[in-house]
Amino acid sequence: MKQPQHSPHVPYAAHLIERRDLSEDTALFRIAPEPGALAELSSFVPGQFVQLSVPDAGEVPISPADLPTPEGTLELCVRRVGHVTDLLHKLQPGAPLGVRGPFGCGFPLPEMAGHPVLLLAGGLGIAPLRSLLMHLLRHRDGYGEITLMYGAKQPKLMLFRQELAALAADGGMRLYLTVDFAPEQLDGSFSCALGLLPDLLKGFRFDAADTYAAVCGPPPLYRCLISDLEAGGVAPDRILLSLERRMRCGVGRCCHCGIGQKLCCLDGPVFRASDLKGIPEAL
Ligand SMILES: Cc1cc2nc3c(=O)[nH]c(=O)nc-3n(C[C@H](O)[C@H](O)[C@H](O)COP(=O)(O)OP(=O)(O)OC[C@H]3O[C@@H](n4cnc5c(N)ncnc54)[C@H](O)[C@@H]3O)c2cc1C
Ligand code: FES
Structure with missing residues (x-):
């Protein structure tokens, strides 16, 4: 039955x-x-x-x-x-x-297969990106170079830092960490820059035309990173953003999570930067 x-x-x-x-x-x-x-x-x-x-x-x-x-x-x-x-x-x-x-829609994994992936996480943005990172590392041979850039306000707010350092030490990915300021002594077990996340991207040499970038963080970060990634040669349809809206039904029925004509719960929460052009309230 x-x-x-x-x-x-x-x-x-x-x-x-x-x-x-x-x-x-x-x-x-x-x-x-x-x-x-x-x-x-x-x-x-x-x-x-x-x-x-x-x-x-x-x-x-x-x-x-x-x-x-x-x-x-x-x-x-x-x-x-x-x-x-x-x-x-x-x-x-x-x-x-x-x-x-x-x-909702997650990251387009089949399309990303075989390509380098650059993950850019600001603050709590590491949470949704961690599942992508773990997937990429478990299927390491299926992707190109994997790079994580992660910025937090200060060292004690940097989530998963020991775990990320251990994953990078295993050689599966490149890891770049940065904090806005460091009131306490930085833990010598990991290296960390002082500055904002977009500063890490400046001067970073990578195969931009072939790369998929996955971005998650506080809203002001998106505008800045999208513009830097595009200027660096990453195609807007390969810039993937995880957006947040207040939600109720979660399945496209209540229209509570609108982003222009799109619904965050159904069309997202992962969007391509190219899909959000012309929707000023998106970011
Ligand atoms: C797709 C998606 C994935 C998320 N993933 C995570 C995650 O992995 N970890 C995590 O800690 N949080 C995540 N969030 C955010 C989380 O849903 C909110 O923090 C939570 O709903 C707050 O509920 P609350 O009752 O504790 O706070 P409330 O009392 O409802 O609100 C407290 C404050 O948070 C703000 N807020 C509440 N909900 C949201 C929202 N959806 N977007 C932006 N601001 C909000 C309010 O405006 C208010 O300032 C995600 C949100 C979405 C839409
Ligand atoms: S949360 Fe109801 S339509 Fe998106």
Whole structure:
């Protein structure tokens, strides 16, 4: 007998397995959705998002920070910024949650195959880009040179820094880190520049015509990086941006997440810079 299809509006039950603090306001949450969610979650493409529900608080869109494990657990890197995320940060392992998705369009992996990939992450932007990075490194032979440039305000806000340094030491990628300022002594185990993320790009020599750039960070960063990447020779349809909008349904029904004529939850959250030209409110 054919199983009735699960409604995309109804969350699967899940529970919190563990949390790991990454900075004073950001933590990595590992959650286990019920087995019924596995088939849907296994279709996850880096850049897509899930709607995470916290009982008695509400629902928030979050881009998983890695691909689901074969057992179906999910890693979500979440900053505490308001009502729902504040409650999430107070939960103990075992606490009930809900999850639905994955939703939206992620990074165009088949098209990126064989090409160099330049990842540019500002602040919390490393969270959605981490799932792309992990995918690229797990399929290392399928892509050209992989470079991650990551900028944070200060060293203690740099997320995953030991993990990223270890991945770079393994030789799978080039890693360039920068902080806006460094009030404390920089940890000698990793090298880090002082300055803004666009400064890292200046003078960086790469095969721009063949490269795909994946960008995620605070909105003002996008305009600056797009213009620098285009000036450097990266085609606008190869500049991939992960955008954020307030969301409700997550599946293109409520029109809450409009970007011009496009919907962030359906046409994005990963967009090409070429698709956003002429939409002034996009960035
Ligand atoms: C596709 C997508 C992926 C995301 N991935 C992540 C992620 O991996 N990690 C993470 O920590 N956050 C992520 N976010 C942002 C996250 O959804 C918001 O921080 C969260 O919804 C805030 O909910 P809240 O109830 O805690 O805060 P609220 O009390 O609702 O708001 C607190 C503050 O955050 C602002 N805010 C709330 N939602 C958004 C939003 N969607 N875009 C911009 N500003 C917002 C509000 O204007 C307000 O200033 C993502 C958002 C989208 C759309
Ligand atoms: S969140 Fe409802 S249409 Fe995008």
